[in-house]
Amino acid sequence: MRQMISRLEKTTALDAVSDRLQSAVQAVARPKRLRDLLHGTWLGHPLHPVLVQVPVGAFMSAAVLDALPGQRKAATTLIAVGTAAAAPAIAAGWVDWSSLSRDQRRIGLIHATANAVALGLYAGSLVARSSGRWGRGRLLAYAGLSVAGGGAYLGGHLSYEQGAGMNVAAPEKLRLPADWAEVGEVASLPEGRPTVRTIDGVRVLLYRVGDDVTAMVEQCGHQGGPLGEGEIEGSGADACVVCPWHGSTFRLTDGVVQHGPAAGDQPTLRTRIRDGVLSIATP
Structure with missing residues (x-):
């Protein structure tokens, strides 16, 4: 795993996509007040890891309830809450990502991709549950949790190994x-x-x-x-x-x-x- 991440840090092929996305994010978040809001400047702490707690908590709780009898409705509600709460967390994460160094942005790009896949799986789970296919819905939710876990691993590497979001002073x-x-x-x-x-x-x-x-x-x-x-x-x-x-x-x-x-x-x-x-x- 460490060798794979080390290779990702040096994968310059990601830079073309990363640079274009960086320019797009910075253009959308050009107003200074919006950037300060999403960076967490007003909070004195990065906002992204705070916002992430809601979808993560909802998805983890849903996984537990999916393993228990008679909890289909509660699990579905939590997945819906987690999916909706992911939007502000994603916005804050992209704004933080846009001000990182190039090697950090490479890992951040894969981190975001994994989370996007996980969110898509949870959305599919909601669709399956709404049509009464509870087994498929549970399977998609557990797959989403697994992919999100991989994304979280990369997020931890980005913060603790590469120093993104840390006060380096x-x-x-x-x-x-x-x-x-x-x-x-x-x-x-x-x-x-x-x-x-x-x-x-x-x-x-x-x-x-x-x-x-x-x-x-x-x-x-x-x-x-x-x-x-x-x-x-x-x-x-x-x-x-x-x-x-x-x-x-x-x-x-x-x-x-x-x-x-x-x-x-x-x-x-x-x-x-x-x-x-x-x-x-x-x-």
Whole structure:
């Protein structure tokens, strides 16, 4: 299984389809509010894995009820609920997928294909049940659950092995000192404009407004883009930095995410100023 997935990650033949689909998804989800909604920026957590719980729970419960006598109607109702609930989960998944790297999109494409097949099998199960062919309906439902399980395996690989949807800046924060590390004179930092310093091999983005300095991990939590090279929107306490790779936007004074595809806030650090000297430490 691992060898097969490794080959899929390197299958460049998928890129032509992947690139066209990416362009189509980005065109449909062009409004920023729609993208933020589906990415889960408002939630502080990716929305897709939250939405997936409804169809998965419904399909798993239906499988149990299908194995029990006298539960045909309840199982059919759950399958109908799961099939309908798959729509928002699919929408959120495609929007997340469209902002991934090319090797991640290859696995994501197969993941989506498996889920589409599973959903088709469940739809067929509903049709069979509605016409009184309960045996065929149960068979199609169990086949759908099996295919969905394979799709879930690929989804887990995409998240935990390839890092899709994870805050890749969090491990960088762990590399920074827990005790105070001196950065330098506050007066040397530009006013109202971010600057980058390297501490213990980790790039830190510093932002000074008057005597207040905010420090955050410079590597974007979405896909690792260099925030220090991003454009600045707004000024003063409302200033935000825009990741040059995928457009994730974070408020410089506290790292709070304003726009996706990042769903979580950018990791920030403690700051201390003594005798005009700035020091930072992990929270």
